[in-house]
Amino acid sequence: MRDLWSISTAELADGKESIMRRGNVYQIANGYMGYRGTLDEFGPQQLVGITLAGIFDRVGSAWREPVNAPNGGFTSVALEGVELSTLGKKVVRHRQTLRFANAVFERETEFASKGTSLTIRSARFLSADTPNLGVIRFSITCSNAAKVTVRTGIDGNIWDLNGPHLIQMSAERRESVLLLQGLTSEASKRVVVAEATDLSFGDEVHEIKGNRNLRVINLRAEAGKVYTFHKYFAVFTDNDAVDKPVAEAAIEAVRQAKTLGYEACMASHSAEWRKRWDQSDVKIEGDNDAQHALRYSILQLLMVGPVKGSANSIPARALSGQAYKGAIFWDTEMFMFPFFLHTHPEKAIELMRYRIKTLDGARRKAKTEGSGYRGAFYAWESQETGDDACTYFNIGDPSNGRQLRTYFRDKQVHISGDVAIAMWDYFRLSGDDSLLLEGGAEVILECARFYCSYIHYKRDKQRYEILDVVGPDEYHERVNNNAFTSMVVKETFTIANETVRHLRREHPKALRTLLRKLRIKGELPNFRDAARRLFVPKPDAKTGVIEQFDGYLGLRESTVEELKARMLHPNEYLGAGQGLAVPTKIIKQADVVMMLSLFRTRFSAELKKANWEYYEPRTEHGSSLSACAYAMVAAEFGNLDFAYKYFLKTAKIDLEAKYRVYAGSVFMGGSHPAANGGAWMTAVFGFGGVQADENRVAINPRLCGKWRRLQFNLAYKGDAFRVNITKTSVRVDASPSNSRVHTVLVAGKPVKCSPGRPVTVKYGRTR
Ligand code: IFM
Numbered sequence: 001m002r003d004l005w006s007i008s009t010a011e012l013a014d015g016k017e018s019i020m021r022r023g024n025v026y027q028i029a030n031g032y033m034g035y036r037g038t039l040d041e042f043g044p045q046q047l048v049g050i051t052l053a054g055i056f057d058r059v060g061s062a063w064r065e066p067v068n069a070p071n072g073g074f075t076s077v078a079l080e081g082v083e084l085s086t087l088g089k090k091v092v093r094h095r096q097t098l099r100f101a102n103a104v105f106e107r108e109t110e111f112a113s114k115g116t117s118l119t120i121r122s123a124r125f126l127s128a129d130t131p132n133l134g135v136i137r138f139s140i141t142c143s144n145a146a147k148v149t150v151r152t153g154i155d156g157n158i159w160d161l162n163g164p165h166l167i168q169m170s171a172e173r174r175e176s177v178l179l180l181q182g183l184t185s186e187a188s189k190r191v192v193v194a195e196a197t198d199l200s201f202g203d204e205v206h207e208i209k210g211n212r213n214l215r216v217i218n219l220r221a222e223a224g225k226v227y228t229f230h231k232y233f234a235v236f237t238d239n240d241a242v243d244k245p246v247a248e249a250a251i252e253a254v255r256q257a258k259t260l261g262y263e264a265c266m267a268s269h270s271a272e273w274r275k276r277w278d279q280s281d282v283k284i285e286g287d288n289d290a291q292h293a294l295r296y297s298i299l300q301l302l303m304v305g306p307v308k309g310s311a312n313s314i315p316a317r318a319l320s321g322q323a324y325k326g327a328i329f330w331d332t333e334m335f336m337f338p339f340f341l342h343t344h345p346e347k348a349i350e351l352m353r354y355r356i357k358t359l360d361g362a363r364r365k366a367k368t369e370g371s372g373y374r375g376a377f378y379a380w381e382s383q384e385t386g387d388d389a390c391t392y393f394n395i396g397d398p399s400n401g402r403q404l405r406t407y408f409r410d411k412q413v414h415i416s417g418d419v420a421i422a423m424w425d426y427f428r429l430s431g432d433d434s435l436l437l438e439g440g441a442e443v444i445l446e447c448a449r450f451y452c453s454y455i456h457y458k459r460d461k462q463r464y465e466i467l468d469v470v471g472p473d474e475y476h477e478r479v480n481n482n483a484f485t486s487m488v489v490k491e492t493f494t495i496a497n498e499t500v501r502h503l504r505r506e507h508p509k510a511l512r513t514l515l516r517k518l519r520i521k522g523e524l525p526n527f528r529d530a531a532r533r534l535f536v537p538k539p540d541a542k543t544g545v546i547e548q549f550d551g552y553l554g555l556r557e558s559t560v561e562e563l564k565a566r567m568l569h570p571n572e573y574l575g576a577g578q579g580l581a582v583p584t585k586i587i588k589q590a591d592v593v594m595m596l597s598l599f600r601t602r603f604s605a606e607l608k609k610a611n612w613e614y615y616e617p618r619t620e621h622g623s624s625l626s627a628c629a630y631a632m633v634a635a636e637f638g639n640l641d642f643a644y645k646y647f648l649k650t651a652k653i654d655l656e657a658k659y660r661v662y663a664g665s666v667f668m669g670g671s672h673p674a675a676n677g678g679a680w681m682t683a684v685f686g687f688g689g690v691q692a693d694e695n696r697v698a699i700n701p702r703l704c705g706k707w708r709r710l711q712f713n714l715a716y717k718g719d720a721f722r723v724n725i726t727k728t729s730v731r732v733d734a735s736p737s738n739s740r741v742h743t744v745l746v747a748g749k750p751v752k753c754s755p756g757r758p759v760t761v762k763y764g765r766t767r
Helices: 016-025 246-260 262-280 288-304 330-343 345-357 359-368 414-430 434-452 483-506 508-518 521-533 560-565 592-598 605-618 626-637 640-651 673-687
Strands: 006-009 033-035 050-057 065-069 071-079 082-084 091-099 104-113 116-126 133-142 146-155 166-174 177-184 190-197 203-209 212-221 226-237 283-285 393-396 403-405 456-458 463-465 690-692 697-699 709-716 719-726 729-734 742-746 749-753 759-762
Touching: 033 116, 050 071, 050 226, 065 190, 071 116, 071 133, 071 190, 071 226, 082 104, 116 146, 133 146, 133 246, 133 262, 146 177, 146 190, 146 226, 166 203, 166 212, 177 212, 177 246, 190 246, 226 246, 246 262, 262 288, 262 330, 262 709, 283 288, 288 330, 288 640, 288 673, 330 345, 330 414, 330 673, 330 709, 345 359, 345 414, 345 434, 359 434, 414 434, 414 483, 414 709, 434 483, 434 508, 434 521, 463 521, 483 508, 483 521, 483 592, 592 605, 592 626, 605 626, 626 640, 626 673, 640 673, 673 690, 673 709, 690 709, 697 719, 719 742, 729 742, 729 749, 749 759
Parallel strands: 697 742
Antiparallel strands: 006 091, 033 050, 050 065, 071 082, 071 146, 091 104, 104 116, 116 133, 133 226, 146 212, 166 177, 177 190, 190 226, 203 212, 283 709, 393 403, 456 463, 690 697, 709 719, 719 729, 729 759, 742 749
16 A cells, blocks of 8 residues: 655665755755755765755855755764765665655665675654754664774765855864854855764764764674664754854754653654644545645645744745755745645745845845836845846856856846735735735835836827736747736736725825835826736637737747757757747747636636647746646646646656756756645645635635545635535535634535534536
């Protein structure tokens, strides 16, 4: 029977590529840091990485990227003087496992050397309740009496893409605690790792050698005896708000953990995970493959949700390493945020706080881009200050090494609207307007202001147009009237108007203060005018197809296969300048279909079908963001087979590790949290048919073929629901602690859901 709560493999990853992919698939994380799924004895060559959230560094003229901490989880073992590693020839058997229930990584490896077998077992987790802490249990058993040497401590030889980021590294031992610390090279931020163990066997000596701060234990191991110890490591940086030097904080953290002990640390960590799963697990009956892949996707999201109070967000490659500069893209708001909003609103608000924190960076960008704009133009690739980490020459041509000009940074203006939409959704769907008062309203008004200074008024047509942009399809740059962008911009104006209306009604004083602060009162009529008169491309009267941008329908027909056959290099980028896709209708990722998915309540099933069928054969799905948009829209117009196919593709992207690792010459390997969020959205919004707005939740289920039951949780306006869908019925359990009765629209019927009183509604069979 397949275990639906873990992944496991007995295969060894040996080549560079497979070790890289394995590190992504088996990573663990806790929002503060991610620890790649590498083995205890691995080093920087095997891409061991403890990637930290929210701390970045730049070395020379290379890209800024997140900082990787020294590896406090390092342990290696030698048997009779021979170093044991799965990379060597002594492996008899190996198994590694990632447990979904509590994000624990385990490995068991048997080695044999000189007639003796030695088995290593280890388990590690990054504490879900103490974000700075990592905990490891490590044990060794020999078949015969043998000489064993254990080296354990902190390995400061760090894998970096553009490092080294830590300078002035220093190692020391304070009583029994090992310490390794350094400063980031750009901003001199201190990064400290402390490590403590309860190791009590063998003879121990302390060794500091080449950035490694280790205990070396020599042991005459008895046959069959299990030698176990526990390691506690803590990472602190100057970003942590602690009332003592960070080194002291780290030492204290490992001492406390050691005093508590492994079992107690594990118990509180697991209790936190039980709460998480209780709020967000999705159960699928009848399809173990889908269940497993979706649960893995949810695990990925739960592991990287921001720590409370951090105002951090989730990078496009989560905490799996430094690819994509550890930057936050629209991926978060459009693909991950809905999961958190509907299951963990306390994390969703943190994601939005990140955008409030980086508002000044967005203002700086607006001022300096193009001829200078007003308001907030959010970074395409955002790091801790909100200044744009995206470069103008963002992709290398792998054939000749030349840098290609791309317009992601300066023309992918939909990013500001994506932020405004998420900010407003938080208020609409959580019912909590505190975020608007904390700075959310300011973000929204500043985004609208930016668009006011970007759009053009066409006197002859008496309308505003939005020109010279890049939509989600990055192969066609500098286009006019991109449908997705126009819709997002128009929505931003509407949201800005609604924000003002809400504040005027509920918080007039706060509104006055905000309008004064921004000196924006005189611009409000412009927002209203733009919301009315901004042009959004309309569906063709005959075909229903919405033209992706002006002139798209006149481009040359082609196929993805044709373009691929013409590529001169396997990693060739199809967009930018002379890219092969540029003169054709081949698009990189969902664009019009993304619009239909985002604004799914505004378009009919017929229109969705017409556009899906037109654009799908022309889509490369060259981004991990694409398949889920197609999946959701397919479910909405009833093509459940396609919806299912794209759902699985999305849900399995990290599990199967089948993804593109290079865009041109740029390394972009790592995990894909946007696709993880897309998998959840497809299950809940697509197959579950959930549509929530400020007035109510609607559920119009369409379970795909094999699924007998779909169960999920929904947080809505401060209350919680569990929804159970079969092929013929929908049961809604409103939590007993809900504050009021909600009317839920189930398959078109209004149903009263009182706290603690389940209701079941029958509905017509799906195809
Ligand atoms: O944000 C995406 C973009 O839409 C396509 N290229 C990759 C980015 C990060 O995932």
